[in-house]
Amino acid sequence: MPSPRSADRPAAPPPGGGPVDALISQTRRLKGEVDAVRRDAQRDDCRPRQRWQRALYDLALRQLDALDAHFAQLREEPRSAAPPALRADPAAPGPGSLLSRVGSAEWDLLTDEANWSAELYAILGRDPAAPPLTLDELPSLAHPEDRPRLTALVTDCLVDAQRIDGEFRVLRPDGTVRTVHMMGEPVLGPDGGTVSMWAVLRDVSALRRSQAAVSETRDSLRRHRRHEHSAPPDRVEIGPAVLPAWRGPLRLPRQGAGTLDLAARCLPASTGPLIGGDWYDVLELPGGELLLSVGELTGRGLAVTTDVSMALGALRGTALAGTGPGQMLSWLNRLLDGGARPALGSAVCCRWRPARRTLVWAGAGHPAPLLFRDGTGRRLSAPRGVLLGTTSGAEYGESEVALAPGDVLLFHTDGLVPARWRSSGSGEAEHRGAPQAADPLLGLAPRLAAARSARDGLRTVEEEFGETEREDDACVLIARVES
CATH class of the missing domain: 3.60.40.10 (PPM-type phosphatase domain)
Structure with missing residues (x-):
């Protein structure tokens, strides 16, 4: 992994919790409106166009559920100098909940220490007793085809102080494949040098499957229309x-x-x-x-x-x-x-x-x-x-x-x-x-x-x-x- 150099800008601090309650209320109100429209659509016939529309409603509700869960996590975490998502919550929800699909990690470049949340271990399918991977070892988590992409994301963050915002597939020890969305930033010291890197990783496998289902339903609609006319x-x-x-x-x-x-x-x-x-x-x-x-x-x-x-x-x-x-x-x-x-x-x-x-x-x-x-x-x-x-x-x-x-x-x-x-x-x-x-x-x-x-x-x-x-x-x- 390339050695870090000084960044010309400080990392943005994590958002505060003041307006979070308002955002949660707006998100839940929007969820209710979308769900009401979806229920009305379910009473329609089962033509391909209606199936496609309902698939889009289901995808929108999944995204709103995830957004609601992230806002709730922001509200529940106390403020501190470190990003809130980097600390594991002992009362975190069990497997299968939305919060359990979001994990976090921090890597200290001065001591070469790494800290992973319990949720991240669950997402990656790794033994919680095993030590977290270092930045040099991190690309080994990715699917072989996606390792260059993950290496580039981390390198750009450390060398050019760019924010991390990308997806890659994880090959878990049990042979299953998960799609993970990673967001993170470098953390700068008093002298402007990069001292650590933090990241939040979200399991978006279910969301991508929903998007694929919407795409498949849309393709079905197009084929149905073509067949109907010809x-x-x-x-x-x-x-x-x-x-x-x-x-x-x-x-x-x-x-x-x-x-x-x-x-x-x-x-x-x-x-x-x-x-x-x-x-x-x-x-x-x-x-x-x-x-x-x-x-x-x-x-x-x-x-x-x-x-x-x-x-x-x-x-x-x-x-x-x-x-x-x-x-x-x-x-x-x-x-x-x-x-x-x-x-x-x-x-x-x-x-x-x-x-x-x-x-x-x-x-x-x-x-x-x-x-x-x-x-x-x-x-x-x-x-x-x-x-x-x-x-x-x-x-x-x-x-x-x-x-x-x-x-x-x-x-x-x-x-x-x-x-x-x-x-x-x-x-x-x-x-x-x-x-x-x-x-x-x-x-x-x-x-x-x-x-x-x-x-x-x-x-x-x-x-x-x-x-x-x-x-x-x-x-x-x-x-x-x-x-």
Whole structure:
């Protein structure tokens, strides 16, 4: 950590408690008004616009609750030379309250001593008996991707006497991740030199989740409006009934290592009155393994929707029985080929083994998954496998790939990239082992590497391909290895 130098201005003293009571009254009155409007909104119908408005009301109430709690903490603390938030309150509220989400710390640069409040230990998930971290050790708390940001915040405070005001993610010892907002200032001695630094840290994880929910609801409203104006009832109602019920981000398995952060979406075609046969699916299996599948069947309308439901049921049933991806596709091929109404299609089927962080997968004439790692991307080498429904008794090979935390997998159906964007003959080049630079999805590698979640990665894909004129429906599934 750089050594401190003199600051040209004194640190601002903490606010006094005189006008705090008035601020508390104003905040609580505003909370009551917002809550009354929200209750009125709850009596409205459940159209997407009303859901979005209610989500905004809920977020506003969360922020007002936090503001009320901070004002109450200011009023209850006695005045002293040190910032009030730096002293732990023995009567502090228990875990889960708003006050328990705010902690504080002070670092003495002359003695190299550190003082943390009890609430800060709870926020960071550290043993209260352990000594507080020094400024040099502080960046080790942050998520690896956020350590440079935390180091810069502290350095600017000590060297340039700048106030600290920023957020970073904390990787707790139990493996969970929290988002923390940090505010602080340098404390100057009589000679104008920096003698210590104090900071207040607030756990804003719940608030950020609320903001994400508002954003997701807003996106849902936009999609609903687009579908209402461009799609008939079967596209709006039948399609979502076939695909998995979960919306937005999903983290599986729910226990143990090898967690995948997942997000998926189906993008409708710009033309055509009927829904197509594209699907995505994720299922947690006994023992913690996951089934991931993406595929499409030929045809449009109610008939192909029925076939997709049958295919999803077959894949899920065989996966629950412990079958490998290659055998699952072989049986699905036999099912489609021998039915009363034969169907053609393609698919990728995977089993995620979290204990070893390996993906075992098989493909049936479908675009292979893309793997993004360290800012670069490549399409996985596909094992043998023909289109579904074309050859009786077809066998499908399997491939296994080891993944690491931070890796991103992208599964998609053919319609994601419009035909005019594809390089002619690029598919033949892939089979011959030629470079895949012509694949426009690989150009997203730097942005997907910088994405903090599967949801962010999905938004990156949507920004690039979501609003384009597409001739066919498309499904995209993003999986990010978290731990």
